[in-house]
Amino acid sequence: MAEQKQGRTLGRPKSKGKTLPTRDVILQAATRLFFENGFQKVSVDDIASEAGMTKATVYYYFDTKAELFKETIVSLMGRIRERIIQILSIDKPLYERLFDVTIAHLQATTSFDLDGFMRESRSSLSDEQIQAMKIAEEKMYSSIEDAFIAAGKAKEIPSINAKFAAHSYIALVKVGNYKQSDGTRFFATAEETATNILNVFWKGFFGK
Amino acid sequence: MAEQKQGRTLGRPKSKGKTLPTRDVILQAATRLFFENGFQKVSVDDIASEAGMTKATVYYYFDTKAELFKETIVSLMGRIRERIIQILSIDKPLYERLFDVTIAHLQATTSFDLDGFMRESRSSLSDEQIQAMKIAEEKMYSSIEDAFIAAGKAKEIPSINAKFAAHSYIALVKVGNYKQSDGTRFFATAEETATNILNVFWKGFFGK
Amino acid sequence: MAEQKQGRTLGRPKSKGKTLPTRDVILQAATRLFFENGFQKVSVDDIASEAGMTKATVYYYFDTKAELFKETIVSLMGRIRERIIQILSIDKPLYERLFDVTIAHLQATTSFDLDGFMRESRSSLSDEQIQAMKIAEEKMYSSIEDAFIAAGKAKEIPSINAKFAAHSYIALVKVGNYKQSDGTRFFATAEETATNILNVFWKGFFGK
Amino acid sequence: MAEQKQGRTLGRPKSKGKTLPTRDVILQAATRLFFENGFQKVSVDDIASEAGMTKATVYYYFDTKAELFKETIVSLMGRIRERIIQILSIDKPLYERLFDVTIAHLQATTSFDLDGFMRESRSSLSDEQIQAMKIAEEKMYSSIEDAFIAAGKAKEIPSINAKFAAHSYIALVKVGNYKQSDGTRFFATAEETATNILNVFWKGFFGK
DNA sequence: CATGAATGAGAGTTCATTCAT
DNA sequence: GATGAATGAACTCTCATTCAT
Numbered sequence: 001m002a003e004q005k006q007g008r009t010l011g012r013p014k015s016k017g018k019t020l021p022t023r024d025v026i027l028q029a030a031t032r033l034f035f036e037n038g039f040q041k042v043s044v045d046d047i048a049s050e051a052g053m054t055k056a057t058v059y060y061y062f063d064t065k066a067e068l069f070k071e072t073i074v075s076l077m078g079r080i081r082e083r084i085i086q087i088l089s090i091d092k093p094l095y096e097r098l099f100d101v102t103i104a105h106l107q108a109t110t111s112f113d114l115d116g117f118m119r120e121s122r123s124s125l126s127d128e129q130i131q132a133m134k135i136a137e138e139k140m141y142s143s144i145e146d147a148f149i150a151a152g153k154a155k156e157i158p159s160i161n162a163k164f165a166a167h168s169y170i171a172l173v174k175v176g177n178y179k180q181s182d183g184t185r186f187f188a189t190a191e192e193t194a195t196n197i198l199n200v201f202w203k204g205f206f207g208k
Numbered sequence: 209m210a211e212q213k214q215g216r217t218l219g220r221p222k223s224k225g226k227t228l229p230t231r232d233v234i235l236q237a238a239t240r241l242f243f244e245n246g247f248q249k250v251s252v253d254d255i256a257s258e259a260g261m262t263k264a265t266v267y268y269y270f271d272t273k274a275e276l277f278k279e280t281i282v283s284l285m286g287r288i289r290e291r292i293i294q295i296l297s298i299d300k301p302l303y304e305r306l307f308d309v310t311i312a313h314l315q316a317t318t319s320f321d322l323d324g325f326m327r328e329s330r331s332s333l334s335d336e337q338i339q340a341m342k343i344a345e346e347k348m349y350s351s352i353e354d355a356f357i358a359a360g361k362a363k364e365i366p367s368i369n370a371k372f373a374a375h376s377y378i379a380l381v382k383v384g385n386y387k388q389s390d391g392t393r394f395f396a397t398a399e400e401t402a403t404n405i406l407n408v409f410w411k412g413f414f415g416k
Numbered sequence: 417m418a419e420q421k422q423g424r425t426l427g428r429p430k431s432k433g434k435t436l437p438t439r440d441v442i443l444q445a446a447t448r449l450f451f452e453n454g455f456q457k458v459s460v461d462d463i464a465s466e467a468g469m470t471k472a473t474v475y476y477y478f479d480t481k482a483e484l485f486k487e488t489i490v491s492l493m494g495r496i497r498e499r500i501i502q503i504l505s506i507d508k509p510l511y512e513r514l515f516d517v518t519i520a521h522l523q524a525t526t527s528f529d530l531d532g533f534m535r536e537s538r539s540s541l542s543d544e545q546i547q548a549m550k551i552a553e554e555k556m557y558s559s560i561e562d563a564f565i566a567a568g569k570a571k572e573i574p575s576i577n578a579k580f581a582a583h584s585y586i587a588l589v590k591v592g593n594y595k596q597s598d599g600t601r602f603f604a605t606a607e608e609t610a611t612n613i614l615n616v617f618w619k620g621f622f623g624k
Numbered sequence: 625m626a627e628q629k630q631g632r633t634l635g636r637p638k639s640k641g642k643t644l645p646t647r648d649v650i651l652q653a654a655t656r657l658f659f660e661n662g663f664q665k666v667s668v669d670d671i672a673s674e675a676g677m678t679k680a681t682v683y684y685y686f687d688t689k690a691e692l693f694k695e696t697i698v699s700l701m702g703r704i705r706e707r708i709i710q711i712l713s714i715d716k717p718l719y720e721r722l723f724d725v726t727i728a729h730l731q732a733t734t735s736f737d738l739d740g741f742m743r744e745s746r747s748s749l750s751d752e753q754i755q756a757m758k759i760a761e762e763k764m765y766s767s768i769e770d771a772f773i774a775a776g777k778a779k780e781i782p783s784i785n786a787k788f789a790a791h792s793y794i795a796l797v798k799v800g801n802y803k804q805s806d807g808t809r810f811f812a813t814a815e816e817t818a819t820n821i822l823n824v825f826w827k828g829f830f831g832k
Numbered sequence: 833c834a835t836g837a838a839t840g841a842g843a844g845t846t847c848a849t850t851c852a853t
Numbered sequence: 854g855a856t857g858a859a860t861g862a863a864c865t866c867t868c869a870t871t872c873a874t
Binding site for chain 1: 870
Binding site: 036037038039040041113115116117119120122123124131134135138161163164167168171172174175178180181186187196199200201202203204205207208 | 244245246247248249321323324325327328330331332339342343346369371372375376379380382383386388389394395404407408409410411412413415416
């Protein structure tokens with residue numbers, strides 16, 4: 001209940017050593033819990049506890065649980081999108097850039113998968129909230145699509161259905177993250193996994 | 209998804225041939241609701257209403273909501289597995305058999321994806337229940353793996369990592385079922401979708 | 417569910433080696449469970465299980481749970497009363513007969529105490545049922561009163577308030593059965609306990 | 625039983641002096657209902673109604689029904705103990721002090737008897753809760769034991785088994801509270817009852 | 833800003849009882 | 854005699870949300 005120490009905001013606001021705004025503390029806690037347990041199972045009390053404050057404080061910052069969930073998703077999708085864009089904007093062959101993205105996401109703990117979240121939260125969210133989440137998801141996908149389109153224009157790869165390719169790519173990455181019932185993955189290391197996934201993807205889309 | 213094949217009353221009819229046993233009526237209703245709304249959001253009352261009986265009757269047949277959920281999943285996975293096996297056992301080239309499976313599942317309403325369900329139900333299920341669901345899932349996947357292994361042995365295809373291939377195949381089929389925010393899919397018809405998916409999969413795994 | 421073997425009733429019906437009538441099997445099971453857990457906590461299903469049959473069978477023999485409970489109590493009180501009468505009818509000094517009764521009940525597992533049962537079951541029983549239980553209890557007490565009255569008439573003891581004495585006697589015997597929080601009783605053996613209890617009772621009522 | 629002594633606002637009033645804290649209101653209502661109907665029969669809804677609030681408010685103050693029950697018992701035992709101590713600490717002969725205690729408890733509505741409550745609630749309480757109740761009960765008894773021990777040391781009475789005596793004393797007081805099936809008690813007035821009870825107890829333990 | 837208190841509306845689960853077979 | 858199936862009513866407990874402070 002005293003996990004954050006209130007410090008005076010002296011100089012650079014973006015710096016590291018100081019306290020996060022309460023709103024962000026809540027978002028962080030919510031992200032952690034929602035992604036572990038889903039929307040319905042996590043109570044606002046759980047989030048408040050995890051964030052080191054009371055339920056009423058959470059409601060001071062977010063109107064409803066659904067709104068908080070939407071913000072969580074949109075914010076997470078935004079962060080993933082930014083990371084992808086950052087990696088893809090480096091000046092390297094597409095294959096290598098995709099490899100880097102793959103590695104990055106094999107190591108991330110949170111999956112891309114919105115579908116499960118959508119299903120279980122749908123009936124508790126407003127249409128606006130659902131729409132906002134879907135748009136955030138599509139923008140995330142489009143960060144990959146754009147790379148395919150650009151590479152196609154630059155004749156680096158043949159012209160393909162970029163949307164379909166982007167979704168297929170993400171789907172294959174998720175396969176790489178799949179844990180079998182004995183807890184192991186299909187390949188031993190992230191590098192090996194990425195190599196296999198990208199091999200399939202590349203041949204599948206760009207092979208003749 | 210043709211949940212029950214009524215009418216084939218060859219042997220002694222179990223009950224008086226009139227209706228489905230209550231237990232199956234419950235399972236049907238539960239399957240429908242769970243797959244639309246997830247585990248947490250669906251109440252046992254909802255299931256009872258959908259099945260046209262009272263909550264207490266549901267509890268007469270299933271000890272807990274979690275147990276009913278597990279049975280639902282296991283039974284569904286079993287039905288999917290059986291259908292896959294049935295299609296794959298026809299005497300045709302592997303490509304054509306896979307094409308048929310793909311078409312069949314593009315037309316099915318229920319997705320294969322257990323992950324979302326797992327996350328949101330995990331903390332409400334016993335270890336045994338989780339294990340039973342995972343095993344049912346793996347047996348479903350193995351119905352495809354086995355076809356790859358058999359075709360590999362018969363030199364119809366090169367030898368591959370069958371588990372990884374099966375999961376990749378299912379992942380790509382799910383991409384085919386993805387609905388964009390405007391409600392449309394990536395391709396106009398099931399045949400076109402199946403052709404594109406299989407094209408990617410086949411080149412990805414068996415292309416040189 | 418097959419704990420009792422249906423035997424043909426050949427000769428003496430009261431003999432030992434044969435099966436109890438179903439009604440008595442139920443009463444036995446009910447007695448055991450009610451006295452361990454009270455009226456409310458024991459379900460008719462529990463009793464049926466303990467008796468090796470189904471709930472519906474219990475209802476075949478007893479109209480309601482309350483009726484079964486009443487029968488249980490009345491029957492138990494009757495058995496206790498009979499045992500007391502039997503011991504008290506032996507031709508010995510009153511002190512010695514009381515000593516024997518005391519010993520007998522220190523070794524019995526079931527307490528005499530109806531009060532607790534009354535409180536928790538009262539609102540679930542009909543007036544007739546409550547009355548029947550109270551009368552059974554009073555008849556049990558009167559088996560002791562009668563001995564005091566007879567001994568008074570025979571000048572073996574002074575004349576006393578027999579009802580008050582009988583209740584006081586039973587109350588003291590219950591003290592002898594009291595288990596402290598470490599599980600021990602006040603005295604080491606039943607004989608020692610009985611001696612102390614009777615000493616207090618005898619001096620208290622017949623001392624000058 | 626004079627559950628609360630309102631008005632004696634000598635120090636700083638805890639709240640705004642207006643009403644009892646909600647927690648105490650709940651405890652009062654619970655005490656009343658539990659002692660009339662037992663643990664199982666009283667629902668949390670009943671308690672909430674009696675206390676003039678909603679069920680959820682009760683759960684805001686007490687984690688479970690079992691916890692509330694335990695608190696009820698512990699608190700009641702504490703109040704009884706305090707009253708006994710208060711009466712026994714007056715400078716009078718032991719007989720007279722015991723007489724006052726007897727009169728006080730013959731007029732109280734609630735019995736001392738924990739046994740019945742224990743049996744019917746046992747399986748719903750945690751070990752800690754059961755232990756807490758037993759300890760509260762023993763401390764209540766010890767308030768009487770201590771008086772016997774002190775009087776023994778002061779040579780006012782012979783040295784006796786104080787624990788056994790305390791339990792016997794309480795058992796006899798309960799006899800004084802016993803209502804026969806026609807609703808009457810053994811003696812007409814509280815004074816007459818107390819005289820008879822104490823006469824038996826005193827001769828029983830201190831008579832030669 | 834932040835919180836303690838309060839609640840309405842459910843959720844999962846149990847159970848005494850009935851009834852057709 | 855005995856039982857499997859079904860149910861209405863109740864029960865314990867949870868939770869998103871509000872509000873006064």
